[in-house]
Amino acid sequence: MNTKQFINSVILIVLHTFFWVGVYFFYTYFLGYGSKNTAYVNNFALYLMPVTIIMSYFFLYVLIPKYLIAKKHGLFVLYTVYTFIVSFCLIMLSILYGIVFSTDLTINDSKPLTKTILFIILGIYMVVLVVIAIGLVLSSYKSTLKNEDLKTKFLETKLQLKEQELRFLKMQIQPHFLFNTLNTIYGLAIQKHENAPEMILKLSNLLDYILYQVDKPKVFLMDEIAHLEDYISLEKMRFHDTLKINFIKNIQAENVDVSPMLLIPFVENAFKHGVIVNNFFTINIDLKVTETKLYFTIENNYNKEKENIQGGIGLENSRKRLEMLYPEKHSLEIIGKDNIFKIILEINF
Incomplete structure (x- = not known):
């Protein structure tokens, strides 16, 4: 790996880290708006992060490039349905573990979460959709740059x-x-x-x-x-x-x-x-x-x-x-x- 590739990799890791830190703060705000149980909300949000990250990267690096961009639309729809079924089960387990392992952080006479389970699930899928949208935009941009580069090389070769x-x-x-x-x-x-x-x-x-x-x-x-x-x-x-x-x-x-x-x-x-x-x-x-x-x-x-x-x-x-x-x-x-x-x-x- 040359210096330029190393720098690009570091920049990419930093950008991803900032994004997921932002998602974590979104969860704490989304789940705990109006709640005084800050510790409970912060701990509960951590249990939602793994399933969100896994599902997002699965769409971003597997389903979209291998099936959607490759124009295998039938397989993309099929695997997307499978992914949502599996992810729904994982989300329910994450919520369950979050509730169980955050119980000791509750405060008497105070509601720990201000959102129902349905809103929590919708919030996770909303984050995944945002990641998918960003991935599609970046993929389109990269494809445009690649096409322009190929076009430039083609014109240069034609001129030569x-x-x-x-x-x-x-x-x-x-x-x-x-x-x-x-x-x-x-x-x-x-x-x-x-x-x-x-x-x-x-x-x-x-x-x-x-x-x-x-x-x-x-x-x-x-x-x-x-x-x-x-x-x-x-x-x-x-x-x-x-x-x-x-x-x-x-x-x-x-x-x-x-x-x-x-x-x-x-x-x-x-x-x-x-x-x-x-x-x-x-x-x-x-x-x-x-x-x-x-x-x-x-x-x-x-x-x-x-x-x-x-x-x-x-x-x-x-x-x-x-x-x-x-x-x-x-x-x-x-x-x-x-x-x-x-x-x-x-x-x-």
């Missing part, structure tokens, strides 16, 4: 699992995005592109973003857009004149924070799964941001016979991240129709 899942998704997104970016650089290196220094600088910025900035819970929207444009620039170098990209931005609130790598996976997916049609690789991007909402659409050509419109790891992870980061505050629609692949994302801040 959510954070772990988010970290896992980020760990998947980072190498996935990096792998595709390096493939782009590889293609440019084979071509011995003259803009290699600029290409490496943009790659450095992208690597800094996906390796360090992504660990932050939020980043500035303008930073997300800047790195999005760096990625598009790299792809432009790879596709040369065949890339036809329309990026329309309508930023009405530049101080908005968003989750890192919120939009890049969708753009990356368009480059990865898009196809060239009529000698052009066409991607249309529309981004509108206000103080309360982000609206993002991206569409590209794709081969519906070869590609799954739900996409691969990137889109699946993005969908899960959105569900955790913006629960009930976003909508993500993926549409594949007439060889046009379109993603519509709306987020409410």
Whole structure:
């Protein structure tokens, strides 16, 4: 037993002691009100204490927790009836012993007790009922505290699992995005592109973003857009004149924070799964941001016979991240129709 448990046990014993001392004084007042036989009343009250205490604790620690709280109501009623029958017999014996062993303390021409046997029995049962009521209140309070504690632990565990899942998704997104970016650089290196220094600088910025900035819970929207444009620039170098990209931005609130790598996976997916049609690789991007909402659409050509419109790891992870980061505050629609692949994302801040 540690110190805290010991202190709690001592406090509990003291509280119980004070309660039963109070019950004893109640008996002396209840039984002897108007009587001059103080010694007789005090002695008689002592004989009523054991049966009162035994019956009270039997209800408090046996019948209530094992049957009433456990919702075994039939057994609780049955054992309660048995308890009252047995306790009635014990009360009558206590009264008998109290009368017999207190006789020598009587005073001539003075009534020792001012209450009849019926009132004495009712007084004992009243004390037991008070103990039962207190026990039920305390049990309900403890149950509430326990439920709140369990609820808190559940929420903490749920939050920890959510954070772990988010970290896992980020760990998947980072190498996935990096792998595709390096493939782009590889293609440019084979071509011995003259803009290699600029290409490496943009790659450095992208690597800094996906390796360090992504660990932050939020980043500035303008930073997300800047790195999005760096990625598009790299792809432009790879596709040369065949890339036809329309990026329309309508930023009405530049101080908005968003989750890192919120939009890049969708753009990356368009480059990865898009196809060239009529000698052009066409991607249309529309981004509108206000103080309360982000609206993002991206569409590209794709081969519906070869590609799954739900996409691969990137889109699946993005969908899960959105569900955790913006629960009930976003909508993500993926549409594949007439060889046009379109993603519509709306987020409410």
